[in-house]
Amino acid sequence: MYIVITRPQFTADEADAITAKFQSGLQRLHLRKPDSSIDDYRRLLSGIPACYHSRIVIHEHFQLLDEFSLCGVHLNRRNPEAPAGWTGHISCSCHTLEEVREKKARFDYVTLSPIFDSISKQGYASHFSIDQLEEAHRQGIIDGKVCALGGVTPGRTEMLHGLGFGHIMVLGDAWVQPELPVVLTIAGSDPCAGAGIQQDLKTITHCGAYGATVITALTSQNTLGVQHVMPVPAEVVASQIRSVFDDLRVEAVKIGMIPNAEVARVIIDALKQELSRRNLPIVCDPIMLSTSGTRLMSQDCISLIVRELFPLCTLVTPNLPEYESLPALHTDITLLPSSILVKGGHADGDEMTDTLMLRDEGRTQTFTSPRIPTTNLHGTGCTLSSAIASQLAFGRSLIPAIANAKRHMDCAISGGRNLHIGHGNGPLWFN
Numbered sequence: 001m002y003i004v005i006t007r008p009q010f011t012a013d014e015a016d017a018i019t020a021k022f023q024s025g026l027q028r029l030h031l032r033k034p035d036s037s038i039d040d041y042r043r044l045l046s047g048i049p050a051c052y053h054s055r056i057v058i059h060e061h062f063q064l065l066d067e068f069s070l071c072g073v074h075l076n077r078r079n080p081e082a083p084a085g086w087t088g089h090i091s092c093s094c095h096t097l098e099e100v101r102e103k104k105a106r107f108d109y110v111t112l113s114p115i116f117d118s119i120s121k122q123g124y125a126s127h128f129s130i131d132q133l134e135e136a137h138r139q140g141i142i143d144g145k146v147c148a149l150g151g152v153t154p155g156r157t158e159m160l161h162g163l164g165f166g167h168i169m170v171l172g173d174a175w176v177q178p179e180l181p182v183v184l185t186i187a188g189s190d191p192c193a194g195a196g197i198q199q200d201l202k203t204i205t206h207c208g209a210y211g212a213t214v215i216t217a218l219t220s221q222n223t224l225g226v227q228h229v230m231p232v233p234a235e236v237v238a239s240q241i242r243s244v245f246d247d248l249r250v251e252a253v254k255i256g257m258i259p260n261a262e263v264a265r266v267i268i269d270a271l272k273q274e275l276s277r278r279n280l281p282i283v284c285d286p287i288m289l290s291t292s293g294t295r296l297m298s299q300d301c302i303s304l305i306v307r308e309l310f311p312l313c314t315l316v317t318p319n320l321p322e323y324e325s326l327p328a329l330h331t332d333i334t335l336l337p338s339s340i341l342v343k344g345g346h347a348d349g350d351e352m353t354d355t356l357m358l359r360d361e362g363r364t365q366t367f368t369s370p371r372i373p374t375t376n377l378h379g380t381g382c383t384l385s386s387a388i389a390s391q392l393a394f395g396r397s398l399i400p401a402i403a404n405a406k407r408h409m410d411c412a413i414s415g416g417r418n419l420h421i422g423h424g425n426g427p428l429w430f431n
Helices: 014-023 038-046 050-055 097-106 130-138 154-162 196-206 234-247 261-275 299-312 320-324 380-393 398-416
Strands: 002-005 028-031 056-058 072-075 089-094 109-112 146-148 167-170 182-189 210-222 225-231 250-255 282-284 339-342 351-358 363-370
Touching: 014 028, 014 038, 014 050, 028 038, 028 050, 050 056, 050 398, 089 097, 097 109, 097 130, 154 167, 182 196, 182 234, 182 380, 196 210, 196 380, 196 398, 210 234, 210 261, 234 261, 250 261, 250 380, 261 299, 282 299, 282 380, 320 339, 351 398, 363 398, 380 398
Parallel strands: 002 028, 002 167, 028 056, 056 072, 072 089, 089 109, 109 146, 146 167, 182 210, 182 250, 250 282
Antiparallel strands: 210 225, 339 351, 351 363
16 A cells, blocks of 8 residues: 655645545545644645545544544554544554564554655664565564555665565655646547546546547537537547647547547557557547437447557447447457456446456456446546546556546546536536
8 A cells, every 4th residue: 555644744735735646546645743733634634525535544633533534543652542432444653673563463554664764854764774674574574564664765665565565655755746647638529518528637637637638529518418519620630639749748548539430540540650659558438329329439430440449559448338339349358459448337236347358368357336326427438538547647557547547436426416517417526
């Protein structure tokens, strides 16, 4: 698990910075402000979307646990005891291997620090040699319940996992501003902004990346359905793609609505050219029908993208009706044109199960989550595929990228379920 500790002092826009880390896949945050009041804590927590509160551990002001539905507490020399009756997550600080041996059985995990000279505390030097840590691992002192803290940088994480640490905790290096990855979405425009380019941009931004766009079609649509589609001329689509690739370092591509074979051809040619120079994650959401049932892709276009576009992709994300209408995907996994994520939202039941078919590994994996009761589901496919592309842009491998993207989509579905936008199938919303 990857864990970030807040800086001791409050900073401007800190809630936004913390939210951005959660959006880009942070699993847990330790809120540690030793000299701050409970009201200071409340203000910061109130600025972080509630869907992330269950990933926050606090070091002080334990009475806020229930108020904000937080994950748990971290014990240290200032606060050595958990609240009476607390049965949730508890972790604690250790500074010697003897402390680790003694305490780790009683806690969800313990931190050992400083492993290296601290980045954030001047003069806070490591007490441990690599030989000592290797020996502690051999003796079973350092294992999956021990978290490495102190001087941790990205270049040291592989070494720390090799030393047996189950978790990595970061303070100083976590707050160095990273370069913003660019995600290119190639899709149609939705004037009511519930799907298409507009929803892609909202999702990519929510995931902490920078969205660039190529528009393939102008649609007239709203929450009631699609009234008109005007394809953008193929040469204009090709020109847009060249403009983006000539100037921006794109780290991932999401492809949505492709209205005809001519537009599909210029997209395929542009991606082949870019892929000849470098690896580039590509996620294709094959939008063949709108939610209201309008056909959005011609048959010759479908044949072309299955034959030539899908093999260029990292992942293709059809829903159940789309998957059932594509015979080329009903084959041995190793013969698929790409890895396929079949979205299960159209199936009945209180749970939704998406099935990932990993072509290169010849196996499947499922992702199951509770069904959120709502009719506001316009743009779910755009949201999930854009979120997966964003996670891949941050360098995540496919399975963690999908798992993180599904959490983003669940947040958006929950955020939109009580919205009253339009008179039909309403949009999702990121709180």
